[in-house]
Structure formats: structure tokens, C-alpha cells
Amino acid sequence: MEFFGHVIDGAEVKSASGETFASVDPYTREPWAEVALGGAGEVDRAVTAARRAFDEGPWPRLSRAERGRLLHRLADLIVADTDRLALADTRDMGKPIAQSRGKDVPRAADNFRFFADHARLTPAEALPMDSGHHAYTRYDPVGVAAAIAPWNFPLMLETWKIAPALAWGNTVVLKPAEDTPASATILARLALEAGLPPGVLNVVHGYGPGSAGQALTEHPGIDRITFTGESATGRVISAAAAKHLVPVSLELGGKGANAVFADADLGNAVDWSLKAIFTNAGQVCLAGSRLYVQRPVFEEFLARFTAGAEAMRLGDPKQESTDLGPLASETHYRKVRGYVETVAGEGGTVHSGGLGDGWFVRPTIVTGMPATGRHQREEIFGPVVTVTPFDAEDEVVALMNGTRYGLNAMLFTENLSRAHRVSARLRAGTVWVNCFFIRDLRAPFGGVGDSGVGREGGTFSREFFTEPKAVVMQIS
Ligand code: TXE
Numbered sequence: 001m002e003f004f005g006h007v008i009d010g011a012e013v014k015s016a017s018g019e020t021f022a023s024v025d026p027y028t029r030e031p032w033a034e035v036a037l038g039g040a041g042e043v044d045r046a047v048t049a050a051r052r053a054f055d056e057g058p059w060p061r062l063s064r065a066e067r068g069r070l071l072h073r074l075a076d077l078i079v080a081d082t083d084r085l086a087l088a089d090t091r092d093m094g095k096p097i098a099q100s101r102g103k104d105v106p107r108a109a110d111n112f113r114f115f116a117d118h119a120r121l122t123p124a125e126a127l128p129m130d131s132g133h134h135a136y137t138r139y140d141p142v143g144v145a146a147a148i149a150p151w152n153f154p155l156m157l158e159t160w161k162i163a164p165a166l167a168w169g170n171t172v173v174l175k176p177a178e179d180t181p182a183s184a185t186i187l188a189r190l191a192l193e194a195g196l197p198p199g200v201l202n203v204v205h206g207y208g209p210g211s212a213g214q215a216l217t218e219h220p221g222i223d224r225i226t227f228t229g230e231s232a233t234g235r236v237i238s239a240a241a242a243k244h245l246v247p248v249s250l251e252l253g254g255k256g257a258n259a260v261f262a263d264a265d266l267g268n269a270v271d272w273s274l275k276a277i278f279t280n281a282g283q284v285c286l287a288g289s290r291l292y293v294q295r296p297v298f299e300e301f302l303a304r305f306t307a308g309a310e311a312m313r314l315g316d317p318k319q320e321s322t323d324l325g326p327l328a329s330e331t332h333y334r335k336v337r338g339y340v341e342t343v344a345g346e347g348g349t350v351h352s353g354g355l356g357d358g359w360f361v362r363p364t365i366v367t368g369m370p371a372t373g374r375h376q377r378e379e380i381f382g383p384v385v386t387v388t389p390f391d392a393e394d395e396v397v398a399l400m401n402g403t404r405y406g407l408n409a410m411l412f413t414e415n416l417s418r419a420h421r422v423s424a425r426l427r428a429g430t431v432w433v434n435c436f437f438i439r440d441l442r443a444p445f446g447g448v449g450d451s452g453v454g455r456e457g458g459t460f461s462r463e464f465f466t467e468p469k470a471v472v473m474q475i476s
Contacts, residue, residue: 010198053199
């Protein structure tokens with residue numbers, strides 16, 4: 001079995017205790033990698049190394065152009081190592097290789113390129129005053145950033161956090177999700193090869209509670225926590241951060257609502273709605289898991305959507321032709337299975353799909369589910385969608401806003417005024433009109449309500465990973 005260690009202070013190491021855990025391939029349901037299991041000791045060593053690299057090392061003192069050059073070199077190495085990185089995520093969590101190779105790895109490289117360029121090119125404010133003074137803003141790095149990542153887009157989300165933190169001159173300790181450790185170690189090896197100084201990017205593996213995750217959030221040596229994961233975990237991490245008054249950025253769960261109006265381009269709406277719920281087997285915080293379709297087109301939409309779902313190819317995620325892999329782990333499969341098995345009990349009907357073999361769940365379409373049913377309110381995080389008819393715009397806006405989550409929403413309409421009007425009324429961090437998951441890395445990304453705290457992306461990442469400082473000078 002391949003071994004993946006922690007990367008601390010420029011070296012790949014085992015745990016002091018020698019303890020390890022296995023990463024299980026959800027397709028074969030066999031362990032495929034052995035991983036160092038870290039705890040408070042490894043976290044302390046990593047934070048100490050990151051602190052030293054920040055306080056005494058060259059990284060925060062390099063020019064932005066020089067840091068940017070190294071981050072671009074890292075992006076080049078990521079691209080060159082695409083196959084290995086893609087296979088690591090696919091083996092760890094069952095993501096189809098076409099997705100990991102074609103989308104996640106290129107996006108990981110782009111994260112470094114974008115934030116390197118953004119940090120170099122973004123202007124800061126100059127504030128000419130008419131009192132004989134002059135003011136301006138500096139954006140200084142904060143110190144050590146702790147990044148805690150989930151398993152659904154391992155490399156892509158880890159780099160979304162690491163890239164801006166590094167580009168703005170911070171050092172990082174990353175705790176990857178225990179289900180998806182491999183690509184993080186490969187990334188940290190590549191960072192050293194690219195020439196990032198020791199201690200700038202550290203990786204510690206382990207679990208959350210009572211393990212490396214908890215130890216990292218409670219460590220007094222960190223200056224920021226950026227976390228993506230479950231809302232309940234976000235609450236625990238927020239409480240840990242409050243103890244040392246450490247700012248947090250939390251990207252949490254979602255219950256994406258997707259409204260198709262009768263005037264929509266139906267083919268476009270069907271295509272995007274399929275992608276919105278079944279990409280990555282629905283293990284996406286942004287998944288369009290509540291689909292509302294205006295009554296005049298309900299039957300036609302449902303027929304076309306069902307045909308699309310039934311045409312999806314389930315299978316070995318290592319095959320280029322696979323659309324849907326298994327769910328990421330046995331624990332997660334059991335959670336999603338619980339939802340599939342309780343559809344009737346909550347008042348709904350499984351219109352199409354259901355459980356598959358092993359840890360597979362087929363694209364599952366649920367109709368007739370009342371708005372109060374758990375399937376309409378809770379994040380299932382699997383390939384399960386409820387489809388509900390609606391009549392009026394006010395009605396669908398109320399339905400869409402009717403959960404404690406507020407990460408994203410989609411709407412499909414050819415009516416320009418309606419697109420703007422409804423977008424403005426939705427309680428969500430992102431609204432996609434006639435599309436899904438199209439990202440501009442300058443845009444704010446995050447959610448309202450139980451979907452999170454804060455925004456990242458472009459200048460929003462700068463605000464989080466720097467300490468803005470006002471400098472006011474007298475002109476004599
Ligand atoms: O998430 P956790 P899990 C949702 C999804 C899924 C559910 C559970 O509904 O079914 O969460 O997934 C670390 N201190 N999302 O259990 O527990 C943990 O080790 C510090 C939505 O994987 O939130 C891992 O690295 N760290 C989501 C990370 O937190 C802790 C993506 C995420 O794990 C910790 C993933 C603690 N006390 C799951 N407890 C999204 N928004 O995209 C856990 N961790």
C-alpha cells in the first residue's frame with residue numbers, strides 16, 4: 001500500500017507514535033493507502049514550524065512578484081502531476097476520474113495562479129485628505145492560517161484555502177479530511193519541489209474531534225481558521241476559535257433550491273438541473289437538491305429530467321466514461337441510504353432511482369414530498385432530489401427561502417425582469433441564472449444562515465487573510 005505522511009517543516013514524516021490509519025477506496029471497499037495518524041503533538045510541531053517560517057523565514061518578506069513566481073511554479077507542477085493527483089482523489093472518495101482529471105486538478109492549479117496574480121495586481125486604497133494629511137491602506141499578512149478541509153472536492157477546496165493564504169504572505173497548516181488524505185501530501189511534496197521554504201505549507205493528517213482537527217482549532221499559535229464542512233462542525237470550530245478570538249471563515253452545508261419557470265429554455269434547464277444534483281454523486285454543498293418546476297411545464301420537465309437521470313452511467317470511477325461513482329465512504333453511504341429508505345415514511349414517492357450495489361446510490365428522483373419532509377429541509381449530500389410543482393413566483397420564492405440554509409440557488413427563466421427580481425429576493429450567497437457552478441474567482445463565495453460565516457474569493461479572501469492597516473501621514 002502507498003504511504004502518505006504528514007509534511008512538517010519541509011519534511012514528510014510519520015507520527016511520533018507510529019500510528020496510522022487506512023484510506024478506503026469506496027469502489028473496491030478495500031484500503032488502498034496507509035496514512036500517518038496525527039494528534040496534538042504533530043499539530044504543535046506543524047504550528048511551531050509555520051510560526052517560525054512566518055516570524056523568521058523569507059516567505060512574508062518576499063515581494064509579491066517573487067511569491068507569485070513560486071506559486072505559479074507550484075501550479076505548473078500540479079498540472080504536470082495531474083494523473084497522480086486525480087487518481088488520489090478518485091481512489092480516496094470515488095469521484096469519477098473525468099471530473100478529478102478534467103475539473104478538480106486544473107482548478108487547483110488555477111487557484112494558485114489566480115491568487116498569486118490577484119495579490120500582485122490588486123490595488124489598495126489611497127485616501128487623499130483635505131486636512132494636510134494623506135491616508136492609505138496596507139494589507140499585511142496575518143501569520144499562521146489553519147485550513148480544515150472536507151472530502152468532497154479534496155484538492156480543489158484545499159487549494160482554494162491555501163492559495164490566497166500563501167499569496168498574501170501567510171504560512172499554513174492544513175488538516176485534510178480523513179477520508180481523502182492522499183492528494184494533500186502529494187501537494188505538499190510538490191510545494192517543496194517548487195521551492196516554497198520549509199514550514200510555509202504543512203499538512204497534518206488525522207480525524208476531527210479528539211484528534212488533529214480539534215487540536216489545530218484549539219492551538220494558541222494560529223491566527224485564522226478557514227473551514228469547509230458540516231454546519232454542526234462549524235459551530236464547534238467557531239466556539240474553539242472564540243477562545244483565542246481567532247477569526248473564522250466557515251463554508252458549511254447547503255440545500256440548494258432550483259426553480260424552473262414555465263418560460264425557461266427547457267432543454268437548458270434539464271441539462272443544468274441534472275448536473276446540479278448528480279455531479280459528484282450529489283456530494284456537493286451547492287447541489288440543487290430541491291427542484292421546483294412551474295406547473296405548466298412540470299410533466300414535460302419531469303419526463304426529460306428522469307430520462308437524463310436514467311441515462312447516467314454508474315460504475316468504476318477510474319473509467320473515463322463513468323458519470324457517477326459510489327458514495328465516498330461507508331458512513332456516508334449509510335446516511336444517504338437512510339434518506340432513500342424513508343421517502344415513503346415522510347410522505348413522498350421514489351419516482352426513479354434508489355439504492356444500487358455496494359456503496360452506490362442511483363440518481364434518485366423523489367416526487368410528492370411535503371415541504372415539511374426531512375428530504376426537503378436537511379442536507380442529504382447524495383444523488384437524491386425532490387421535485388415539486390409550483391404556480392406563482394411569490395410561492396416559489398417562499399419555498400426556496402424556506403430552509404435554515406442559504407448557500408446558493410438557481411433559476412431558469414427567459415424573462416429578464418423576473419431573473420433580476422427573483423435573484424434579489426433569494427436568501428443565498430450565490431444565485432445562478434440559467435446555469436450552475438460557473439465561478440469567477442473574484443466573486444464572493446459563501447453562504448447565509450446555517451450555510452456559513454464570511455466570504456472568500458478575490459478581495460474577500462484578501463480581507464480574511466490579511467490585517468488591513470490604515471496609515472495616516474501629515475504632509476508638512
Ligand atoms: O463533515 P465534517 P463529514 C456535510 C455533508 C456530510 C456531513 C458530514 O452533509 O454528510 O457534512 O461529513 C474536520 N474540530 N458536508 O463528517 O465532520 C474533519 O476531520 C476540527 C458538507 O466529513 O464537518 C474534516 O477534515 N475539525 C460539506 C472536516 O472537519 C473537525 C463538505 C469536515 O468534516 C472537527 C463535507 C472538530 N471538532 C461534508 N470535526 C460542504 N459544505 O461542502 C470534524 N472536523
